[in-house]
Amino acid sequence: xxxxxxxxxxxxxxxxxxxxxxxxxxxxxxxxxxxxxxxxxxxxxxxxxxxxxxxxxxxxxxxxxxxxxxxxxxxxxxxxxxxxxxxxxxxxxxxxxxxxxxxx
Amino acid sequence: xxxxxxxxxxxxxxxxxxxxxxxxxxxxxxxxxxxxxxxxxxxxxxxxxxxxxxxxxxxxxxxxxxxxxxxxxxxxxxxxxxxxxxxxxxxxxxxxxxxxxxxxxxxxxxxxxxxxxxxxxxxxxxxxxxxxxxxxxxxxxxxxxxxxxxxxxxxxx
Numbered sequence: 627x628x629x630x631x632x633x634x635x636x637x638x639x640x641x642x643x644x645x646x647x648x649x650x651x652x653x654x655x656x657x658x659x660x661x662x663x664x665x666x667x668x669x670x671x672x673x674x675x676x677x678x679x680x681x682x683x684x685x686x687x688x689x690x691x692x693x694x695x696x697x698x699x700x701x702x703x704x705x706x707x708x709x710x711x712x713x714x715x716x717x718x719x720x721x722x723x724x725x726x727x728x729x730x
Numbered sequence: 731x732x733x734x735x736x737x738x739x740x741x742x743x744x745x746x747x748x749x750x751x752x753x754x755x756x757x758x759x760x761x762x763x764x765x766x767x768x769x770x771x772x773x774x775x776x777x778x779x780x781x782x783x784x785x786x787x788x789x790x791x792x793x794x795x796x797x798x799x800x801x802x803x804x805x806x807x808x809x810x811x812x813x814x815x816x817x818x819x820x821x822x823x824x825x826x827x828x829x830x831x832x833x834x835x836x837x838x839x840x841x842x843x844x845x846x847x848x849x850x851x852x853x854x855x856x857x858x859x860x861x862x863x864x865x866x867x868x869x870x871x872x873x874x875x876x877x878x879x880x881x882x883x884x885x886x887x
Contacts, residue, residue, distance in 0.1 A: 641845060654853065656831060672767045676844075683844035689772040691827055691835040691853045693808045699849030704842070718767075 628715070628723030635678075635711045635729040642705035642729050644676065646698045646713050654690040671696065674715035678705045678729070705729050771834050777826050777861065780834040784824055785871075786863045792817060792872035797862045799878050803854065806880040811860060812849040813874075819867040820846035829858035854880045 629649035635642050648671065655668025668690055676684040683702050709729040716722040771783035781787060794816045803809040813823050823846060824837040830853075838848050846864065854860075861875040 652853070656855075678842070681842040683840065683842045684848075685839040685841070686836060687767050687772070688836040689832055689834050691830050691832065693851035693853050697810075697849070697851050699812070699847075701845040701847045702843050703845060 628717075628721050631713060631715075631723060631725040633711055633713050633725050633727035635705070635709075635727050637705070637707055637729060638701075641701045641703045642678065642709070642711075644678075644700045644702060644711060646676070646696075646700075648674075648696045648698075648713075648715060648723075650695060650715075650717065652690070652692055652694045652696060656690075669717060669719055671715045671717045674698075674713060676700060677710075677712040677714075678702050679709040768834075768837070771837075772832060774834060775832065777828045777833040780826060780832075781863060784834070784837060784863070786824070786865065786873075789863050789871035789873040792864070792874060795862060795864050795872050795874040797860065797874045797876050799860050799876050802879045802881065804881050806854040806856070806882055809852045809854050809860075809878060809880070810849070811852055813847070813862040813864075815846035815864040815872070817846070817864055817866055817872055820864045821867050822865045823848055824863045824865075825850070825852070826861040826863065827852060827854055827858050828861065829856050830854060854878065856880055 631649060632647040635644045650671050651669055653666055653669040657666045659666055670690045671688050674686050675682050684700050707729050711727045711729060714724045771780050774780035774783050796814045799811045822837060822839045825835045826833045827835055835852055840846055857879045859875050859877050861873060864872045
């Protein structure tokens with residue numbers, strides 16, 4: 627069920643700076659296997675959410691044109707050190723992953 | 731009532747009911763996020779169609795929407811971009827790459843204190859205009875764009 631993500635959240639003044647590194651191939655469906663000349667099917671993250679302190683702060687829908695092992699950065703006001711950050715993603719094949727971090 | 735339940739559980743119609751529920755998206759096998767993926771927008775093949783599918787058919791240029799992207803991307807597979815909106819009450823930001831096979835790259839909705847500020851990494855097949863579209867709570871759309879030159883594409887293989 628997906629590889630672990632790296633989630634880092636740090637207070638910078640009045641907002642929490644959240645960085646997320648997801649581990650996912652993000653296959654576009656445009657590439658061909660050079661040996662078989664068959665198109666490699668698309669496998670990509672379609673949706674993810676970021677929760678801080680139990681509230682959803684970011685909801686996202688993504689397509690195939692996001693880099694392999696996607697990186698996202700967000701800024702959240704009203705967060706405080708110690709708040710729990712929960713990131714969940716789901717891909718087009720139904721695979722999903724949830725990871726957590728704490729605001730530092 | 732019990733007879734009906736049995737029919738649903740055991741009868742020939744059971745599979746039909748389940749299939750209908752599956753296609754309606756009610757019972758996706760591993761649905762963890764209760765959101766709809768905007769298939770029409772993500773599968774649109776040009777930016778105007780994709781923008782229309784997200785509801786942003788007309789968007790005004792805005793200096794308060796900032797799109798930071800490199801002038802030249804040596805590697806189209808990883809193009810760092812960040813989008814910041816200082817337009818009051820920005821609810822969501824979407825990112826489009828005009829010349830990619832499917833221009834809509836991502837859409838973000840912000841709530842509960844999240845600032846309209848997102849950093850992400852795009853895949854670009856070739857030199858193209860990268861476009862950000864912001865939506866405000868009163869249903870207005872604003873846009874900003876920048877051309878990014880790609881010297882090695884990130885979509886082919």
